[in-house]
Amino acid sequence: MSSRLSSINTLVTHPVKGDVQPKRRVRLWGNGIDPIPYRQTDDERVPDIKASDPPHRRPQEVWEAHACVFHLEKDEDLQDYNRIIGLIGKGRALHSFERVEWNDKRNNFVVFLRWIELFMEMPKNKQETTL
Numbered sequence: 001m002s003s004r005l006s007s008i009n010t011l012v013t014h015p016v017k018g019d020v021q022p023k024r025r026v027r028l029w030g031n032g033i034d035p036i037p038y039r040q041t042d043d044e045r046v047p048d049i050k051a052s053d054p055p056h057r058r059p060q061e062v063w064e065a066h067a068c069v070f071h072l073e074k075d076e077d078l079q080d081y082n083r084i085i086g087l088i089g090k091g092r093a094l095h096s097f098e099r100v101e102w103n104d105k106r107n108n109f110v111v112f113l114r115w116i117e118l119f120m121e122m123p124k125n126k127q128e129t130t131l
Helices: 075-090 124-130
Strands: 025-029 036-040 060-071 092-104 109-119
Touching: 060 075, 060 092, 075 092, 075 109
Parallel strands: 036 109
Antiparallel strands: 025 036, 060 109, 092 109
């Protein structure tokens, strides 16, 4: 089976030119059995949330889309793929699209996966937080 997907040799995704997203740290948010990952930049302080705070001053759900090609004969790719499938199984990510092909040369599977991951973040718009 000849395929263009199985000839892709990278797991690296490149940001769109001009994308200057700040690096974010991730920690877990919530006190439940399965807390949601909370993200903040290094220069942000951990928010002190009170029950009386209005909704626009509380962390909001943020959905981030990803797409990647995994060569499952590589241990690192297989571990990353399994981690993402685990997130989907726990409800922390949504499965958007998956294409699986057998690669005869490598005697293993190649997977293109697109998923959307859930995080909590404080609202970024300064106007929103001062209303």
